[in-house]
Amino acid sequence: MRDIGVGVIGTGFMGKAHSFAYRAVAGIFPDSLRPVLQSVADINGEAAEQAAKQFGFRRWRTDWRALVDDQDIEVVSITAPNAVHREMALAAIAAGKHVHCEKPIAPNADAAKDMMEAAEAAGVVTQVGYNYIKNPILKLARSMVAAGELGEITGFRGIHAEDYMADPEAPYNWRLDASGGAGAIADIGSHIIGMARFLLGPISHVDADLETVVKSRPVRAGSSERRAVEVDDIARLAVRFERGCRGTIEANWVATGRKMQLGFELTGAKGSLVYTQERLNELLQYRTDGDPRHSGYTRIEAGPQHHPYGLFCVAPGHQLGFNDLKTIEVAEFLEAIAGGERRGPDFREAWEIQKIIDTAVRSSKSRTWQAIE
Amino acid sequence: MRDIGVGVIGTGFMGKAHSFAYRAVAGIFPDSLRPVLQSVADINGEAAEQAAKQFGFRRWRTDWRALVDDQDIEVVSITAPNAVHREMALAAIAAGKHVHCEKPIAPNADAAKDMMEAAEAAGVVTQVGYNYIKNPILKLARSMVAAGELGEITGFRGIHAEDYMADPEAPYNWRLDASGGAGAIADIGSHIIGMARFLLGPISHVDADLETVVKSRPVRAGSSERRAVEVDDIARLAVRFERGCRGTIEANWVATGRKMQLGFELTGAKGSLVYTQERLNELLQYRTDGDPRHSGYTRIEAGPQHHPYGLFCVAPGHQLGFNDLKTIEVAEFLEAIAGGERRGPDFREAWEIQKIIDTAVRSSKSRTWQAIE
């Protein structure tokens, strides 16, 4: 496979995760395009230089536009704060680059739609960082649903709960900016909404209750001055899927004790599935067939029989970690660029997710059910 | 402690459980009133005779009124089908008996209110069969909340899901009778609603989505004739508690694979609790204090330090079972009759639970939030 030039904007949590994944991907996926780490950008020059050195980028920039305009770069990865995703993505698309953008790609559905339309008009490939659904064991879950192994789906209960904002003294930060319109539901709710769609398809209606648990926060760490919080700490959604089944979804960033409670319970007439990201290499399956003396939930452990686990490790039980999921995300993105299947989630999917978030906010304000439009 | 005459109406699942508990209680609780099993009633004389023999009742009846009028009986236990609870309970109260009634005590809140008012006017003690909250480990959970060990409560997620109606060919039965107004939410939802109140106090508002998953069922096992189902198979509730926190509650009797998923996750500013009846001798607790290198969920196992576990077994880890919870229920009822604390849940509590169920049905029909009144 040929080389492909990559530029990464941002050097924080996700900037590092992306850089690491682009660096790793060709060593894991033998048929992958081979990323050449051309350039990394950060407004903080020191951070950019350090990242360049650490990950092996050939150049570093403080001006992301220089990276976008770089002729050696075919892929632009955007991991800067959410507020600037749109401007960066539109510029990259205009420059004809394929765009890999962290989630949420935009503060609202309209902005996401602009981005989606620009990308589709330009014919570039887009990828959004909903990495959790890249898990081989969740691909198995999806294939079970699609193959009808669980029978008609009768219910879904999804959650993404963590506790990184549980401390009332955790200071105000950009995640709380009301111009984004939403808090926990955008930051992590988008993951479980995307996972619900990945497994069961479109959501048609939502009835949401958004709650701000911590009403004000210190303007900065240790400050006695406090700023009112306008976005949700917890979002509780009742949802209806186009396929006919219903369910609930919770997003919660004040869930004391939970570090990664992203999971679901999915029930069908012939079986059911239970998953939690807390044990990301396991999937519980119940089947109604078989000897009732022996029935129960089977704990399926990820192994080489669940592609692409086997590319990471030929033996079962060894387990994938978070960074591996990011590597799969990058591999699938590169595969689409190379002309293979476009598995997404792309900007269109991100727009669909964002519409659900926007509708949930409206639903909570109006205290009524709302259709996703 | 003195003897006390007991009569049990009904010989089915709960009739047996009650008889067993009255038989067992004084052997476990040394300070308990000592039940004398005077009489058992069933319209099926053979069943009544068999139960009398098996449990050691002195007499059996086919007419429950004869039992209610029996001068040797101070306690009437009602385990007949829900539809006749009210008539039986009112007659027993009129006869001055203390009444132990299975849940739900009535098909709607108005009927429950009648029963509650009659009992309170007569001054008799009432007890309703919400046995799960009699679990010592849940008494611990409640005491933690009450003592503020979890800090301000910030969220509750409760569920009672089983799969006894999951098979679309499971025939129509009395649980599906629309005159009762509700299905899963009444039959098992009442347990988790009661548990939520036990832990966190009154619920003030509800926004419900009730769903009939299996639209029709065979009129009887194996029949090709089908009857439309009008009650809910799944009820999904968003709730607000008077104390200020919010949450969700699900009742689901088509949850393929689940046999006893009655549980909750309860989050506070200083800690959280996780419980499932599937492992009824365990409670998970997370605390925010302590060394962060060592923090996590602690699995507390029931033991003699959690009263009244120690009356069943002096050693920890040996575990209580379902029938033991029923025995605790009976013990507390008898303690109240003897003049001790009235721990309930009594008819007033059952009325409160029924109001939430009725309000949820109204909310689902109107698709709006409703206050519990």
Added chain:
Amino acid sequence: MRDIGVGVIGTGFMGKAHSFAYRAVAGIFPDSLRPVLQSVADINGEAAEQAAKQFGFRRWRTDWRALVDDQDIEVVSITAPNAVHREMALAAIAAGKHVHCEKPIAPNADAAKDMMEAAEAAGVVTQVGYNYIKNPILKLARSMVAAGELGEITGFRGIHAEDYMADPEAPYNWRLDASGGAGAIADIGSHIIGMARFLLGPISHVDADLETVVKSRPVRAGSSERRAVEVDDIARLAVRFERGCRGTIEANWVATGRKMQLGFELTGAKGSLVYTQERLNELLQYRTDGDPRHSGYTRIEAGPQHHPYGLFCVAPGHQLGFNDLKTIEVAEFLEAIAGGERRGPDFREAWEIQKIIDTAVRSSKSRTWQAIE
């Protein structure tokens, strides 16, 4: 079924458990002989009187011989300290009573053999209190092994670990008496040895390492005077079964944190089983057949399909507790007395278990493998 007179010697932990089970059994098992609680004996008259009142015994005694000679009593239950089991059992057998004796029945195999021979010569039925194997889910496990569902058995790893002697300041008590010859291996090791035999049949050879972890203990609580401990706190055994497979067994009463870690992992060519008494209503099963994408350990939950669970509760998932296991033990004993199957464990089985314990002590002293003879 007819009535049968029962006398219980001892009113401690096990005295209560036996009394409770005899009281409960006919209410759960409709075809059972119906125990009449005739007499309870304790050298402490107050304890005997209190137990008589609590459990409904007609008489109480301070002299156990009076109980043994009681013409109304057919069944003598022995729960007094281990040191007196033999004398009591031989007297009861001589009086023609059926004997229910707590474990271990004797301090060594020779004494157990005397008791077994006396019982068999007299033709009375005997039962020993290895209640854990009465668990319906373990009967399922055994039936799987016997039916060949796991293929040829290739390994066994058993354990019974608790922490009731873990505190070095826990005072000296009768369990530590060297005249009994053994400590943890006798007190709880006997349970897992019995369970191993229940599942896999006779053990032929043993290689044991017995260890005294706490070398001395206070002569009584709080005393500064200490007494040397001569028996094992931990026993680690390698074993060979007559059927050909091998395994290990550990008994440990200083296992800090463990309250009831009685369990095993049993492996066969076609499947395997994992069990722990910490979750006594669950059995994990792995099967090699089926679709490898879906394979894993299935968590089987106890339900009515696992007899006699259904006599306790008609619905699955409700769970049995410790006292229920004791009730099953009593039910099976009474069934044998009534002429039904003799499921044991009887005095012969207790003797077999005791031989393994004695052999382990010898093996540990000689530091060599020893045959069970």
Added chain:
Amino acid sequence: MRDIGVGVIGTGFMGKAHSFAYRAVAGIFPDSLRPVLQSVADINGEAAEQAAKQFGFRRWRTDWRALVDDQDIEVVSITAPNAVHREMALAAIAAGKHVHCEKPIAPNADAAKDMMEAAEAAGVVTQVGYNYIKNPILKLARSMVAAGELGEITGFRGIHAEDYMADPEAPYNWRLDASGGAGAIADIGSHIIGMARFLLGPISHVDADLETVVKSRPVRAGSSERRAVEVDDIARLAVRFERGCRGTIEANWVATGRKMQLGFELTGAKGSLVYTQERLNELLQYRTDGDPRHSGYTRIEAGPQHHPYGLFCVAPGHQLGFNDLKTIEVAEFLEAIAGGERRGPDFREAWEIQKIIDTAVRSSKSRTWQAIE
């Protein structure tokens, strides 16, 4: 940090894992020496060429000696079959290279000793592929033991069980070669032996029972010709540690159902730890201090507070996978080469482990306890 030339011998399971780790390490560990992938060797030229392309090696070789003699290479990584480890390692040491060798480094302790002595004489740094102990959560476990948080250690129960040889029709392969002297105990037992030493220090005595469960295997897949197996499928060890405590260790490659049951239970006077590689981001801890109403096993989840987890991911709960453990192994090896702490396990430690394996084989043959010498 400076660049460092690396050559990898072998392109199989471990060859890929090493190549991936050398490729990844500097992106995760900012202060690490930066590997330059100079050369990869495999007797199969096609495999070597493919690996070179996939991982970005500058050159490939079919003759490993050319790689060892390569002046641009400072580090030689040996992942070829065990039988040739010694020859390769001695050559690399002779050439003054630092050596990273997969386990077991040698078929017996004498060979391992030769290798260790050569390396120490030459002053090169060595690293052996016992990657599991590189897990941050196990570093936490070790630090707890070392700091006395668990009190005096009173017992250890370790296991490494998998099922890759459970199928009796799995054909004969090099792992079964009797010239290596041992089977499961060498292949995976070495991991749990190393882990025991990592946590508790030296083992002084062993009493082993080695068993060949599958007596013969097809000479190749599908063949009807069978070859006798001379090495152990299961090894069961009783051990004594120099620090005074005792324990057991099992190695088992016919453990049907188990894919990665590498774990232990470690008990002390003040607490205990439970670990399994099946959930490698979790550690269970029990502490005897604190309120007994709330005590139990705490499930500690790996997070940035457990170095070097935070270099992989700044947020807790995201989880490390198998390849990440290999990356930590490489990072620590490079740190030692750069003059930092030598954490090992090095050839000396591998020799210590091999001595225990050899002694276990002798013990099993003699059926007696043996001292490790």
